[in-house]
Amino acid sequence: MISRRHDPPKLHPGTAGPEGSPGTELGGGTAAGGVNARPSPAVDILLKAVGDTPIMKTKKWAVERTRTIQGLVDFIKKFLKLMASEQLFIYVNQSFAPSPDQEVGTLYECFGSDGKLVLHYCKTQAWG
């Protein structure tokens, strides 16, 4: 399940306020004040469009850690109503495309900062 983040998310009681507020990080390795007793099941992801790819109205999402890149691709494609023949790529650091079966939780641990993971997505036309 992927939930929107513009309201205080039901998944994460205690997390409140605008993005980037300190001390309200979800799980991850950036929480101030030591290790969380239990890592939260979801991580904050900020999706940014590349090129002429449509921009998502909601950019910030709480995504469960075990969701794979492929799962995220499917979700974005549905959300943007892309055609099946259009391919969507996701990049981390704008320099690397994680494998489709890579879990977002792992990506968050490695590349997240300020309590979120920024991912860029880009669509490309299939050969037609």
Next chain:
Amino acid sequence: MSCSVAGEEDFFLEEKRFKQYCEEFIKHSLQIGDGWEWKTSKDLGDGYLSKTHFQVRNRNIAKERNNDNIEQTLFTDVEESLDDSQVAGVCATEEVIRYEYHVLYSSSYQVPVLYFRACFLDGRPLTLDEIWKNVHACYQARLLEGPWDTITQQEHPLLGQPYFVLHPCRTNEFMSPILTSSQKQNRHTNYIILWLSTVGPVVGLNLPLSYAKVAPEQNTNADSVERPLS
């Protein structure tokens, strides 16, 4: 053929840059033991990236779902997805498949090109279908959808043997947007890592996540990728 969107430039990779990125790539591969090498051709000055790896593949279809992890660790390269079949499967014949991946430079398209092939230990080559059957189900959707229906079989320009090739004619099309975006943020992006991580999974080649963190010496000039001529 679609035109470039205004403001989006084509990034052509100069051969010199290609070699620099490959060097960086190899360096990281050595650090993590990923098995890539730089090979040079005796006659020409050309060089290319090369990787050979072996994959053990079970031929049985059904497997117990909750196997202990021994099977998983032995066959870490097996990309066959566990299916829902409840039949306890006895491992039938195992096959060892030898995969080869080469990254060459195409001077006509000014982009890297991926050559690949696979064969059994007795030398029998796999067909493209057989290669794709080993690709994880989630990638298979990409095979149908992606901008690479132009996988052809060609003679390797340096080795003279038949390889499958991911045709380079559309590489620029899917690379330019992310490169443009990356460039704007003054990010040093290794073209080879970016490209190979994108196209690799389609042919069963995955780059470990650590490649994403390859960050060479910071240099002040932002032209890590060649700018267009116009």
